[in-house]
Amino acid sequence: MSRIGKLSIRLPDTVNVNYSESEVTVKGKFGTLQTKIPNTISIKQDNNSLQVNLKSEARSDRSLHGLYRTLINNMVIGVSEQFQLTLILKGVGYRAAVQGKEIVLNLGYSHPVKIEIPKDISVEVTQNTTINLKSCDKELLGLFASNIRAWRRPEPYKGKGILYQGEQIIRKAGKSAK
Structure with a gap:
């Protein structure tokens, strides 16, 4: 498991995250960002945190785990702080x-x-x-x-x-x- 991918993403109160099977949309006070995610990655939202998980442990899927966690984290930081x-x-x-x-x-x-x-x-x-x-x-x-x-x-x-x-x-x- 990726060291970066297993970290949770802290969500500020001003940020709203919507996700489907293939797309993540993040809204905040500085704008709205969206990105497509592969089907092998799932997102789970708790109270004020977001967890990025893998559906399968194939090598090609594991290589994307930390990447997409970082991309989503950068989206959250961007719409809340710039x-x-x-x-x-x-x-x-x-x-x-x-x-x-x-x-x-x-x-x-x-x-x-x-x-x-x-x-x-x-x-x-x-x-x-x-x-x-x-x-x-x-x-x-x-x-x-x-x-x-x-x-x-x-x-x-x-x-x-x-x-x-x-x-x-x-x-x-x-x-x-x-």
Whole structure:
């Protein structure tokens, strides 16, 4: 049995979970999330907790046990608290701004980079170089943050680029003159 899969999921009072044989829907104050689950996984709800169990002990089923428990737990946390990521722009002239439904980045290219903001994500720019992203969907939030970061990955010589908050860049020494 999976060490993660056998843990119960604590449900806050503000979260409502509905499930059928193939779908789980979680509703909370920050939104509604749903996901499909395989038929080999069953869900049992007690007072303020949720238990994810296996119907069979086949190897392929056991491999999904911890995964789906974590996915459902992330849904519960997301609709009750929201997930937050912070990106920091590091470099001369690098800045960001939100204009309508898109984020505009000046990253040293000859043109500004415009990225469409998904409807489930809220974006806030502070001090022109700090981008705060919030969403109840952890997967969508991480994907959007990695799409922004892909425009200027941190480079090891000067440390310029788009960094996650708290990320350390291992610096390399440049060429040395003879």
